[in-house]
Amino acid sequence: MERNKKGRFTKRNYTAWRQKKVQNDHDYCVKSDSKPDIKCVEGESWKVGRRLVEWEVLFENLRYCKNCRLGPVTLSVNTIRGELQKGLSGYLYVECQNCCFVNSAAYGKTHRTSKNQGMPCFAVNTKLGTAMIDSLGGPRRVNNMLATLNLKTVSETNLKKMEKRAGVVLEKVSTESANAAADEAFRLEMESVAEKESLEVQASMSGLVEELGVCPMPDSSPALMMSFHDNMNANEDDTDDESRPSEEDDLNCTGNDVSLSVETPLSCNAFRTPTDTRKPLPVPVLTPQSDRKTDQQIKKAKVRLLPKFPCQTRSGMSVAVDTAWHKRGFDSLTSHTFFMTTGKSRQPKKVVKTIVSHRTCGVCNWWRRKRPGQKVRPHACVRNHRGSARAMEATSGVKGVKELLAEGIPVEYLEGDGDNTLISRLKTDLGVSMKKRFDKNHVVKNFTKGLYKLKSEKGVKLSKTVISHLEKCLKYTFSKNQGDQIGMEENLKAIVPHQFGDHSLCNARFCGYKRKPGSSYTHRSLPYKTSLQDSNLRQKLQQLFDPIIYNAGHYIDLGSSQQCEHANKEVTLRAPKSHQYGNSSCIDYLVHATAAFINEGRHYISKKLLLFFTYTCLLDLLT
Known part of the structure; x- marks a missing residue:
């Protein structure tokens, strides 16, 4: 043996x-x-x-x-x-x-992972590891594809090595792309806010001097405003005096006309060329070709001036945050958090930060199970979270905001669901006061859950048609009253009475009965096109709408985190929840592959990774 x-x-x-x-x-x-x-x-x-x-x-x-x-x-x-x-x-x-x-x-083609040590690695094998991360999803699926194409299969051990070799590069590509997207989004959003502030100030200004391009500020003192207007009036009077001809000029003109009409002998001086009493024009100075500024140089000069005049009302950018677990419920061992740009930055929504949290490590668990009492061998341990799975969301959010602050990109607004645990943790751990924008889809979804819960109660008659109609009315109210708290409260108060035929609180903007009072009104979206009659149902619905009406001020500036939901969906395509990927760094590679795909598109594999491998090979040759 x-x-x-x-x-x-x-x-x-x-x-x-x-x-x-x-x-x-x-x-x-x-x-x-x-x-x-x-x-x-x-x-x-x-x-x-x-x-x-x-x-x-x-x-x-x-x-x-x-x-x-x-x-x-x-x-x-x-x-x-x-x-x-x-x-x-x-x-x-x-x-x-x-x-x-x-x-x-x-x-x-070959490349090396270290400086002239060992045999070189084939580029096609490294790209196979990248394909296993991004598209194929595991060694077994890779070998099934190779066997179908009549290519030689590769052992799972070697495939995992290829995956690790490609995953390290993929993480670097994803990080660089996220940093570039964060810088661009922060710059564009601050410029947009500064432009809005300039337009508001310009609209509130009065007494603009178009020739000089100056005017008094709205918060200037009354004495300065009066002095400015007095000077303006005096300048206008002087201008009028200069433009009006004098009496002597009129008399001279009249005398000349009279003298020409009388027949008098002309002297020799009358035939002389009149002298030009005007001042000579200045000699034009030709600037050298090197000193002339082109349109591109003027544009660069404007760009340099932008940091000198930052926006006054904002100090940070807006990001959408959402956390997903790799197992349904709150007993998952792994989670990932995406920080993405919003529509405020006037650019496609991209990933600016990714955080992956692990509650366990496969190597550590094996040593504790198979070699109890022995010291765990040195390895790259992936465990970075000690606590419950519920606390992963707040912990990952604090870590992401801290990293963005360290990179010089402050965050002021967070867009996400109604959980305020992250806001309190940021204030406690980092001393940062964040502002929250509720996600419109989460608010409507929670309201719909309340309606279905009400439908399941005994003695309540509430159909799916009525639920979908109430959900649609709430969406319309949120969309049409952004920035108008009074209008939001009035329309929310009128939703429930409107369904029961009471139009006293309705607005003609939304209610057809108010637009055409004399004609008969029918509810097109309610059952039998008639008003609801159940008084018990009306009381229950009013109780469901009361908290929304009370917090109407929170819904006048709603955000959206649907881009994060899309990113989570992309992760599940690469890492299905039916499989466990959290014991190793495999899930990190899958999340970073998703971020690189969202930021750079499908061609990031052929463009970004090829450039990185070429750069690495050149460094190895030079060193």
Whole structure:
């Protein structure tokens, strides 16, 4: 009996079996000109199955023989001696016809993860790991796809290594994209708020001097305002005096006219050219071509002036926040939180921060279960949350806001559901007072839940048609009264009486009975197109609307976190809730892949990752 590599007893001679599996085609540590040993790879296995071949790389490696330096090396059926496959790529062993030396030629691009240590990694394998994170969703699905395409399958251990290698790069790409989106969103939102402030101030100003482009500020002192208007009136009088001709000019003109009409002898001076008493024009100064400012330079100058005049009413940007758990309920072991831009920044809604929380670590759990009492081996532990799953949302929110503040991007408004735990935690832990915008969809959804709960009560007759109609009325009221608290309260108070035929509180803007008082009115969305009659139902509905009417001031500035819901949906497509991904960093890669996809689009894999790998390879060559 002998132990295998996992420490279990086995009947197989593990040492001899391991030696058979060793493939030593040549020595990577010591340079040798001897012919490599290819007994382990020679054969006709290269004729079976399909390969992903990059012809440019293969022909570049066969440009000359590594022994005799003659070339190119002929590639034919008779010169191929074997193949060493490495995932989806590998090495082809081709014999030189001049010196019979067997050359190993890689038929795929390679890169290194460290500085000239170990064998290089094939780029196609790293991209396969990226595809497993972004699209395929696990080693088994990857091998099922490869088997369908008649490509060589890859062991799950190697696939996890490819996933980790690609996941580290993907996290960096996602972080850089989120930072750029946060900077852009903060700048655009502050410019938008400053522009609105300028328009409001301009509308409130009076006495604008268009020639000078100046006017007194609205909060100026009365003495300054009177002095300014007096000077303006005096300037207008002076202008009128200068433009009116003088009496002497009139007399001279009259005398000249009279003298011309009388027949008098003309003197010689009458035929002289009149002298020009006007002042000479200044000589134009030609500016050199280098000193002339182009439109682009003027635009840059304006951009430089913007930070000098920031907005006065706002100090931070608005972000939408939402947390999702990877298991239904509050006993989940993993959660993720998205911070996304809102419609206030005048740009597509993008991810500015992602936070993933783990309550457990798979490696630590294995050591506690299998090796109790022993010290856990050093590893990258993913556990970063100690507490209940319910507290994950507030903890992740505080962590995200803190990181944004450290990056120089303050946050002033949070848009999300009605949970105010995050607001209180921010004030307690960071000393920051945040403002909350309720999500319109969450408010309507909670109201609809209350209606269905009321429907299930005994003795209450409430159909789905009435529920959908009340939900529609509430949405209309929220949409049409943004920024108008009085109008919001009046319309909310009129919703319930309107359904029962009482139009005393209705507004003609929403009620057809008020618009056409003389005609018969029918409820098009209620059952039988008539008013409701149940007094008990009216009392119950009024009790349901009273809290909404009381908090009408909170609903005049509603936000939306539907972009976060969309991001959560994208995560579930990559990490279904029926599977557990929270024991390792796999879920981190999946969340960052979702963020990169939302910010950069589907082509982020081919563009961003390719640039990053190229940059890494260049650094390795230079160092």
